[in-house]
């Protein structure tokens with residue numbers, strides 16, 4: 001091996017060792033392999049997939065597999081009035097995931113979250129953040145439309161939220177943004193009003209979460225766009241910190 005390559009290799013090893021030591025000091029005890037063979041079986045929900053020797057025994061399930069399991073889901077009564085299950089769209093490796101409440105009429109018809117006027121406003125917010133809809137992932141807590149757009153009931157949340165958790169563990173985003181009162185209160189198990197929840201970092205399933213207003217609320221209350229932009233600036237700052 002040429003001397004220059006040998007020197008580069010040595011420096012890389014030193015950098016990796018320093019990184020692992022930093023992680024150990026932070027209390028991180030496991031490092032997950034990036035390239036887990038595709039032919040391993042998908043891990044059951046909640047299973048990390050490393051055996052005692054640190055070898056991968058299973059791989060992360062994919063969004064397609066989770067979607068296939070929902071198929072014609074009848075786990076709660078929301079199945080009765082829906083036209084389509086609205087699973088989610090976007091980048092399966094997104095750094096940022098937006099989570100809303102539940103599909104509305106247009107989303108139910110098209111099978112896609114955040115379409116219509118509120119969806120176009122969300123697209124503009126994402127664009128202002130320097131991204132496109134395809135760069136992020138967008139989904140809802142509930143995958144089927146509640147009748148008359150009422151809030152989902154506790155048993156409906158209980159039936160559907162495990163699929164959101166599985167989506168997030170398949171994507172492993174750096175950050176989550178919850179959109180609107182219901183999504184924030186549901187994910188955070190906190191009944192505080194939106195004007196107290198928004199703008200403050202919280203966590204959902206170990207991932208930092210920023211609650212902000214729903215784009216449909218902004219259409220009715222355009223003055224609150226400024227607050228949403230303040231929240232998104234915090235999100236952009238944290239994404240930049242992750243990238244550096």
Ligand code: SF4
Pocket residue numbers: 070073074075076077078079085142143144156159160
């Ligand atoms: S809301 Fe979720 S749990 Fe209920 S029927 Fe639809 S996909 Fe299934």
